Every structure is written in structure tokens, then in C-alpha cells.
Amino acid sequence: MSACPDKELLLHGLLDGELDAANVQAVEGHLKTCPGCAEAYRDLQALHARIAAPGIAYAAPESLRARLEAMAAPTPARPARIRTAAPWALSGVFAALAASLAVMVVQPTTLALQDQLVASHVRSTLAQHLVDVETSDRHTVKPWFNGKIDFAPPVVDLADQGFPLVGGRLDYLDNRVVAAEVFRRNKHVINLFVWPAKTSLLPAREAAPPAGYSVVHWRQGSLQFWAVSDVDPRDLEAFHQAFAKATHS
Amino acid sequence: MSGRILPFGPSLATQAEPLPPPGGGGRGDATDRALTAADQERFRRLVLPHMDAAYSFARYLSRDASLAEDLVQDAFLRAFKGFAGFRGGDPKAWLFAIVRSSHLTWARSRGATLQAVPDEFEDTPAEGDTPEEALLRQGEVETVRGAIEALPEPFRETLVLRELEEMSYREIAEITQAPIGTVMSRLARARAMLLAALGAEAQETKP
Numbered sequence: 001m002s003a004c005p006d007k008e009l010l011l012h013g014l015l016d017g018e019l020d021a022a023n024v025q026a027v028e029g030h031l032k033t034c035p036g037c038a039e040a041y042r043d044l045q046a047l048h049a050r051i052a053a054p055g056i057a058y059a060a061p062e063s064l065r066a067r068l069e070a071m072a073a074p075t076p077a078r079p080a081r082i083r084t085a086a087p088w089a090l091s092g093v094f095a096a097l098a099a100s101l102a103v104m105v106v107q108p109t110t111l112a113l114q115d116q117l118v119a120s121h122v123r124s125t126l127a128q129h130l131v132d133v134e135t136s137d138r139h140t141v142k143p144w145f146n147g148k149i150d151f152a153p154p155v156v157d158l159a160d161q162g163f164p165l166v167g168g169r170l171d172y173l174d175n176r177v178v179a180a181e182v183f184r185r186n187k188h189v190i191n192l193f194v195w196p197a198k199t200s201l202l203p204a205r206e207a208a209p210p211a212g213y214s215v216v217h218w219r220q221g222s223l224q225f226w227a228v229s230d231v232d233p234r235d236l237e238a239f240h241q242a243f244a245k246a247t248h249s
Numbered sequence: 250m251s252g253r254i255l256p257f258g259p260s261l262a263t264q265a266e267p268l269p270p271p272g273g274g275g276r277g278d279a280t281d282r283a284l285t286a287a288d289q290e291r292f293r294r295l296v297l298p299h300m301d302a303a304y305s306f307a308r309y310l311s312r313d314a315s316l317a318e319d320l321v322q323d324a325f326l327r328a329f330k331g332f333a334g335f336r337g338g339d340p341k342a343w344l345f346a347i348v349r350s351s352h353l354t355w356a357r358s359r360g361a362t363l364q365a366v367p368d369e370f371e372d373t374p375a376e377g378d379t380p381e382e383a384l385l386r387q388g389e390v391e392t393v394r395g396a397i398e399a400l401p402e403p404f405r406e407t408l409v410l411r412e413l414e415e416m417s418y419r420e421i422a423e424i425t426q427a428p429i430g431t432v433m434s435r436l437a438r439a440r441a442m443l444l445a446a447l448g449a450e451a452q453e454t455k456p
Binding site for chain 2: 047058
């Protein structure tokens with residue numbers, strides 16, 4: 001059974017909201033009496049639902065987003081985050097220079113990274129893209145990361161401590177693909193970003209994250225961990241302790 | 250441009266087609282005027298939010314993650330430079346016409362220069378494939394995306410603009426520079442092809 005040939009384009013027009021009132025009425029009337037057209041129309045509706053489902057459209061990669069936002073940023077672009085370097089050049093105290101350099105060089109990366117972390121966290125909760133593999137079973141999440149990234153993040157379910165594992169996701173931060181493990185604390189989401197630590201780039205101290213978000217950072221072995229959430233900072237620290245304890249054994 | 254090697258230079262802008270007429274008006278006479286701060290603010294408000302949609306469109310046009318990234322970056326550069334000439338109309342449709350024109354320019358330059366640099370081009374790493382892509386390549390999403398990408402070009406383009414971007418027939422006709430009747434028949438063909446492909450797929454995967 002198939003649609004009447006002379007009605008085919010009208011069915012598409014009806015589906016797409018492109019018909020005027022008179023034609024809408026005419027086609028809808030026809031659908032009631034013609035099983036072939038009715039079936040064809042249902043097929044079109046079902047097809048539309050499958051294509052318009054979340055995840056079929058692509059989202060711009062982070063690297064592209066960052067470049068385009070920088071391109072359109074107000075000029076002068078973002079104010080430099082290193083306050084002032086001038087006094088160094090004038091003074092002859094090279095030891096002080098070397099010491100302060102270590103902090104000054106590290107800080108901008110850390111700040112930018114912290115912004116990236118919170119942005120990734122927020123996006124993950126907004127964009128229906130919280131997890132790519134959804135399960136509370138760490139034995140599912142762990143192998144899922146295998147082959148997608150070149151390191152093996154430890155995965156644990158901390159449901160006993162009030163932080164159930166939701167799943168895992170890949171994300172893009174600090175110019176590389178990182179693992180994101182997703183946990184819940186009551187109604188809140190905790191994103192735990194994991195990737196290999198670079199040699200001793202540990203920030204001397206943390207700048208405050210954007211209002212309403214907490215960031216906890218630690219290292220275990222050769223990996224660095226960044227937990228990001230809008231939960232109470234004490235909860236996030238408790239999460240850190242629970243995770244470190246569970247993965248250290 | 251993150252060091253990728255393409256058969257054209259770092260930006261297509263120099264050899265690209267003229268910008269589509271903004272808002273259906275004439276060629277922007279103010280195209281070369283420097284953007285004022287207010288222009289830039291309007292650009293951020295009107296054009297930048299369509300980044301995901303533009304990327305998705307470019308991705309379905311090119312079927313290549315890193316190329317789509319280049320096309321969108323190029324299109325945004327052109328849109329930004331030409332934004333002083335934008336006098337209203339739908340900014341999304343305007344941007345999409347530029348993305349499409351970037352893709353056409355690429356396709357032509359590829360036809361012209363592919364023989365000169367085929368190896369370099371083939372070896373271009375698909376950078377965009379790592380984070381966003383590897384993840385969604387599963388199950389239903391993969392099936393539907395694969396079926397759309399298998400459509401021949403004019404049908405794929407028309408279908409994506411309608412089903413994913415919910416553009417009207419008239420907007421699609423303007424972006425693709427085709428008569429509305431052609432848009433309608435392409436859309437009907439595209440849907441028929443997809444129903445055939447996805448219907449078969451669904452039956453195969455049934456337990």
C-alpha cells in the first residue's frame with residue numbers, strides 16, 4: 001500500500017507546516033479516508049522523530065568553539081592575565097625573578113584551565129551530553145575508556161559514600177582528550193576529569209573558581225584529577241577523599 | 250588552523266566566492282568597512298550562537314570532521330569580515346549560505362589541486378574525530394547519521410536543512426539556490442531514500 005501519487009508532496013507539506021489552511025483541511029480529510037496515504041504519513045512522522053532526536057545533529061568541537069569565540073571577542077582581546085612584568089626587567093634580582101617566574105608562568109594556564117573545567121562541567125549538564133556510556137558498573141565504564149584514550153583512569157562506584165557513578169564520557173580540555181567520569185551527589189552532578197599529569201606543573205595555589213562552582217585538584221601516580229561540581233565545597237572534598245581512598249588500595 | 254594540511258591555504262577567504270547578499274539585499278557596499286564595536290557585539294549576539302548548527306551543516310555537507318571544522322572557521326571569518334554589510338534578514342540563513350559557499354569553494358579547489366597534493370590530503374589526521382565523535386558513534390545515532398551521510402549531495406543538504414535545522418522551504422531554496430519546487434521534490438526523494446535505508450536497518454537489527 002502506498003500514498004496516492006498526486007498527494008505525495010502535500011503530505012510532506014503538511015508535515016513541514018508549509019500548507020495553507022485550506023490545503024491542511026483537504027489533506028487531513030484525505031488522510032482519514034485513504035489508508036495508503038495515512039500509512040505513508042505515519043512513516044514520515046516516525047522518520048522525522050528519528051532524525052530530530054538529540055545527538056543526530058553534530059556539535060561544534062571545543063577547539064573550534066574556542067577559536068571562533070576568540071575571533072569574535074571584543075578588541076582588545078581578553079585582558080592579559082599576567083598583571084605586570086615590568087618591575088622584573090628593571091630590578092637586577094635574578095633569584096627573585098626566577099622564583100616569581102615559576103608562579104607567574106603557571107598561573108595563567110591554571111586559570112584558563114579552571115575556566116575550561118567549569119565550562120565543560122556546565123556544558124555536560126546543559127547539552128544532554130552528560131555521559132556517553134551510562135552505567136553504574138565500573139567494570140563497564142573502565143573498558144569503555146580503553147582504546148579511546150591512551151591512559152587508564154581508575155573507575156570506582158562510590159554509591160556507598162553517597163556518590164553513585166553515573167557513567168563516563170570523553171571531553172576535550174587542555175588541548176587533549178581527557179576522561180570524564182560522572183558521579184552524582186543527591187541532585188547534583190560531579191564531573192571528574194582525568195588525564196596524565198605533565199611533569200610538575202602543579203599550580204602553587206588555586207584561584208577562586210567562578211561563583212557557585214567548586215574545583216578540587218589532586219594527583220595520583222602519573223594522573224591528574226580535577227573534580228568539578230556545584231555541590232558544597234566540603235562535599236567535593238569528601239568526594240576527593242572517598243575516591244582517592246577507594247582507588248589507592 | 251592547527252597545522253593541518255589542506256589543498257588550499259590557511260584561509261579560503263582570498264579565493265572564495267563573493268559573500269551572498271546579506272538579508273536578500275544587494276551586494277554589501279559596506280563589506281570592506283571595518284567593524285565597529287557595535288557591529289562586533291551584534292555579530293556575537295546574532296551569528297555566534299549558530300556555531301553548532303553551522304558545524305553540523307558543514308559536517309553533513311563534507312562528511313569529514315576536520316574539514317567541517319575548517320569550513321566553519323572559514324565561513325565565520327568571511328561572515329565576520331562581511332558583517333558590516335549585513336542589513337537584517339535571518340542571520341542563520343545568511344551564515345549557512347556562507348558555509349555552503351565555503352564548501353563549494355573547497356570542492357572546486359580540491360578538484361583543481363587534488364592531483365598535486367593527494368598524499369598530504371589523505372594523510373590529514375581527522376583531529377575532530379577524537380572527542381565529540383568517538384563517543385556518539387554508537388547504536389541509533391550512528392545508524393541515522395550513517396543513513397543521512399549516505400544520501401547523494403543535493404538530497405542530503407536539503408534534508409539536513411529541513412529535518413535538523415527546521416528551515417522553511419523558502420529558506421532552503423535561498424540557501425541552496427534552487428527553486429522551491431526542486432526543494433520539495435529533493436526533500437521527498439531524500440525522505441523516501443532514508444525510509445528505505447532505515448526501514449531495512451531496523452528490521453536487520455531486530456532480535
